[in-house]
Amino acid sequence: MKNKTKWVIWNFFLIDYKAMGEYLEKMAGKGWMLEKVGRSMAKFRAMEPQKLKFYVDVFKEGPLTPEKTEESEEYRKLCQESGWIFITSQDYLQFFYAYEDDEPVPIQTDEEIEQKMVELTLWKGVLRDIFILTLIAIFAFRSLFPVSDINFISFTGFTGTILFPALYILAAIPSAYGIIRIIKARRNIKRGLPIEKSTLKSARRRVMTASIPLWLIILFYILSFIGDALFKPNVVGAALLAPGIGFAIGGGIRYCIKKSKGRNKNGEIALYIVVIILVIIFVPMVTSSIREISKDMDSIDSIPEGYPVVTMEDILGKSEQGNLLNIKFDISMSPITPKYYNYWEEREISGVNKYMEIKYYKTINSYFAEIIFNGITNRLENGIKWRGRAILKKTVIIDDDMKNFWNADNMALTEEQNEIIIQKGNVVLHLSGDINFNDSQTRELMIEKFFSDL
Amino acid sequence: MIIDISNIDICFGDDDMAREQLKTLTEQMYYILLILTEHHHGYGIMQEVDSRTEGRVRIGAGTLYNLLSRFEEEDIIVQVSEEDRRKIYTLTDKGLNVLRNEHKRLKQLVSDGNKILEGGAPK
Numbered sequence: 001m002k003n004k005t006k007w008v009i010w011n012f013f014l015i016d017y018k019a020m021g022e023y024l025e026k027m028a029g030k031g032w033m034l035e036k037v038g039r040s041m042a043k044f045r046a047m048e049p050q051k052l053k054f055y056v057d058v059f060k061e062g063p064l065t066p067e068k069t070e071e072s073e074e075y076r077k078l079c080q081e082s083g084w085i086f087i088t089s090q091d092y093l094q095f096f097y098a099y100e101d102d103e104p105v106p107i108q109t110d111e112e113i114e115q116k117m118v119e120l121t122l123w124k125g126v127l128r129d130i131f132i133l134t135l136i137a138i139f140a141f142r143s144l145f146p147v148s149d150i151n152f153i154s155f156t157g158f159t160g161t162i163l164f165p166a167l168y169i170l171a172a173i174p175s176a177y178g179i180i181r182i183i184k185a186r187r188n189i190k191r192g193l194p195i196e197k198s199t200l201k202s203a204r205r206r207v208m209t210a211s212i213p214l215w216l217i218i219l220f221y222i223l224s225f226i227g228d229a230l231f232k233p234n235v236v237g238a239a240l241l242a243p244g245i246g247f248a249i250g251g252g253i254r255y256c257i258k259k260s261k262g263r264n265k266n267g268e269i270a271l272y273i274v275v276i277i278l279v280i281i282f283v284p285m286v287t288s289s290i291r292e293i294s295k296d297m298d299s300i301d302s303i304p305e306g307y308p309v310v311t312m313e314d315i316l317g318k319s320e321q322g323n324l325l326n327i328k329f330d331i332s333m334s335p336i337t338p339k340y341y342n343y344w345e346e347r348e349i350s351g352v353n354k355y356m357e358i359k360y361y362k363t364i365n366s367y368f369a370e371i372i373f374n375g376i377t378n379r380l381e382n383g384i385k386w387r388g389r390a391i392l393k394k395t396v397i398i399d400d401d402m403k404n405f406w407n408a409d410n411m412a413l414t415e416e417q418n419e420i421i422i423q424k425g426n427v428v429l430h431l432s433g434d435i436n437f438n439d440s441q442t443r444e445l446m447i448e449k450f451f452s453d454l
Numbered sequence: 455m456i457i458d459i460s461n462i463d464i465c466f467g468d469d470d471m472a473r474e475q476l477k478t479l480t481e482q483m484y485y486i487l488l489i490l491t492e493h494h495h496g497y498g499i500m501q502e503v504d505s506r507t508e509g510r511v512r513i514g515a516g517t518l519y520n521l522l523s524r525f526e527e528e529d530i531i532v533q534v535s536e537e538d539r540r541k542i543y544t545l546t547d548k549g550l551n552v553l554r555n556e557h558k559r560l561k562q563l564v565s566d567g568n569k570i571l572e573g574g575a576p577k
Contacts, residue, residue, distance in 0.1 A: 057516050074496075077539065079515040081497040105500070109514035110482055117520060 004046035006032065011040055011207045014125055015118070015178040017056045017093055019203035024054040024097070026200070034097075037090040051100045055084055057107045058118050062092045062125070079107055092121040111195055119182050126175040133171060135276075140164055149361060149372040149379075149428070154231075155224035158334040163217050170214045177206065231332050249278050303329060307341050308449050312356050315435060315442050322349030337363050337372070356433035360450070363426045370410065373423040376430050377412045380419065394419070406443060407451075413437065424451045479556045482513050486521060487545060487553040490531055495540035496522060525549065 012020050024034050029051060032044035057079075061072055067089065076086045076094070083104025084096035098104045108114040140160070151161040185195045253274070303309050309329075313321045328344040339362035346355045359376075363369045383393030395415035402420075403411035410423040419432040429450055436442060479487070482503075489502045499522075500513050513521075522543065525531040530549035535542045545553065 059516075073539075074541065075516070075519045078496045078519055082500060082515040084515065105504075105512045105514050107514045107516040109512060110480065110517045113517055113520050117516075 005035065006044050006046075007041045008044065009040060009211070010037055010042035011211045012203055013174045013177060013206055013210075014058075014092065014122060015174075015181045016198040016203035016206065017058060017118075019198040019200045020056045020093070020095075021054040022200040023203075024056075024095070025052065028052040028054070028097075034087055034095060036088050037093070037095065039090075053098045053100055053102075053104075055096045055098070055107050057094045057096065058092050058114070058121050059089070059094045060092070060117065060121060062121060062128075082107075092125065112189060115185050115189065115195055119185075122178045122182060126179065129172070129175045133168065137168060140168075149359075149375040149430075151375075152334055152336040152363070152368060152372060153332050153340045153361065155227035155334050156221070158336055159220050159224040163220055166213070167217045170210060170217070173210050228332070249275070301327075303343070304331070307331070307339070308360070309341075309343050309358065310445055310449050312345050312347055312354070314445060315356075316349075320349065322347045322354075325353065335364070336368050337361050354434040356435055357431070359428075359430035361428040361430075363428070366409070366423075366426050369423050369426045369428050372428045373410045373412075373421060376421050376428070380414065380421075402437075407447065427451060478559070479552070481511055482517065483521060484553075484556055484560075485511055486513065486518070486525070487530070487549060487556075490543055490545045490549070491553070493534055493542050493544045495537070495542050497540070499543075 012023075027034065027044060028047075029049055031047055031049040033047045033052075034042060034054075035045045036043040059072065059075060061069060065072075072089075072094075079094075079096055080086060083098050083102050084107060085098060087095040087097055089095065096107065141164075151157045181196070188195050307329075325346040325348055326344075327346075328342075330342040332340045334340075339360070341358075341360050343358040343360075344355065345357075346353060348354075361369065361372050363372065377396050380394045381396050383391050396412050397415060398412050402413060406422055406424075408422045408424045411421070413420040417437060418434070419430070420437045422429045422431075427450060429446070431437070431446070485503045485507065486499055489499050489506070494502060496515075496518055500515070500518060503511055503513055522531065526533065526543070528548075529546055530552055531543045532546050533541045534544050
């Protein structure tokens with residue numbers, strides 16, 4: 001029994017710190033003593049069941065200050081002398097216990113002063129959360145919105161598009177709830193009313209309300225990664241690099257701070273600057289490497305069954321096909337786009353290298369096909385952002401004659417006429433390369449291959 | 455018991471924060487300052503307050519820590535030495551003034567109360 005430990009989910013809101021004490025008393029009664037508290041898990045050690053009193057107090061030093069500072073040691077010593085035995089700390093919270101017979105004076109005996117301390121630390125936490133969430137939002141929302149074809153060709157893209165806003169809101173709930181409680185407490189103090197205290201029951205209800213959807217979303221993300229990994233293990237591996245590097249940097253910095261002995265008053269500001277610099281350096285690097293890996297399609301000998309593909313040989317005929325240099329084929333899917341592929345072919349014809357690329361999207365209905373169509377045309381028009389400037393912008397023409405010629409619902413082509421985007425029903429086709437799109441034989445071939453079943 | 459500290463702006467760290475002069479002390483503040491007319495460390499203050507008030511006023515360690523930090527920032531108390539990793543504090547001249555003013559105010563309250571409740575109050 002001595003070494004038996006267990007981990008439990010610990011998702012209490014900071015503002016519910018009073019309820020944590022109540023919870024710990026229950027656990028001690030069942031024979032489990034708190035040992036360590038993390039951000040979402042707490043570690044308990046087995047002991048003889050006993051009645052203990054717990055006190056969870058809010059202290060001014062938080063996650064970005066070392067575990068042991070002169071001030072925290074002085075504070076803990078004072079608590080220890082008054083009968084409270086220090087267990088552990090987590091962010092701004094300090095955990096103490098005492099034997100029931102000792103009857104020590106509560107650590108906080110002035111409700112208003114306690115409330116001021118809670119407000120101060122909570123605001124620090126809220127500002128920190130806003131800072132982190134804003135950084136994440138800037139990068140995530142920029143890559144996810146406006147919604148384009150990229151969002152709908154993978155499980156992760158689909159999950160991110162649909163669930164990231166919900167995930168963002170859920171992550172902000174504890175801070176928002178804390179602010180509401182602060183406002184209520186201030187109002188009560190002004191009116192001379194007692195400050196609302198969290199009960200274990202209400203705290204648990206809040207944890208469940210916020211945690212269940214959060215864990216469900218995380219589960220969806222994990223399933224999406226698994227789904228994509230079946231198609232593109234290399235891309236998924238690269239995509240995991242970003243959060244992996246993020247966790248490593250964040251965890252490493254936090255560990256160094258917690259284990260450092262002194263306390264630098266400007267440490268927090270310096271740390272934020274370091275984090276911003278690291279984010280600015282690493283995120284674009286990781287993002288661009290993911291994009292590069294994503295583009296790296298697999299070279300193949302033959303096209304898998306069930307994918308309608310038109311080759312250069314089909315278009316040009318055997319007499320003009322020249323020498324095949326390379327064929328690449330890449331498939332993917334999502335709940336919105338059950339069938340997607342990217343086909344790339346390169347040939348040497350009469351001493352000149354020519355290529356053709358087909359991107360084929362078969363969606364669940366024409367609504368999403370239209371979103372994909374608009375996404376592609378917008379991307380072509382806006383080009384690629386590089387060093388604050390848009391490059392490789394293309395002029396896209398919506399040509400009604402061509403639309404009728406192809407018998408399509410939506411149709412766009414570039415001014416150079418080397419790229420064409422066609423949407424008909426639930427299928428979108430993005431063709432580019434050295435193809436004459438005005439050629440009626442090519443058109444007939446394409447229509448028959450891609451749109452005959454519509 | 456309701457103690458009015460609404461006119462006291464408690465701050466715990468930022469030196470440049472606007473501070474309001476202590477005008478009215480809470481009971482706990484008053485007793486801390488009273489005890490610090492002699493040199494004492496934190497736990498000593500808690501024991502002394504408990505003993506002198508016969509357990510009527512008890513100050514929690516967290517509350518005491520916060521108040522000592524505040525008083526030190528306001529130059530109401532000063533650390534005079536350190537023994538066994540315990541900081542020993544005493545009142546400054548400013549602190550003594552704050553305490554005397556509060557004592558005077560409390561005496562006035564008692565005097566006014568006496569006039570009304572124990573006779574002698576003008577009708």
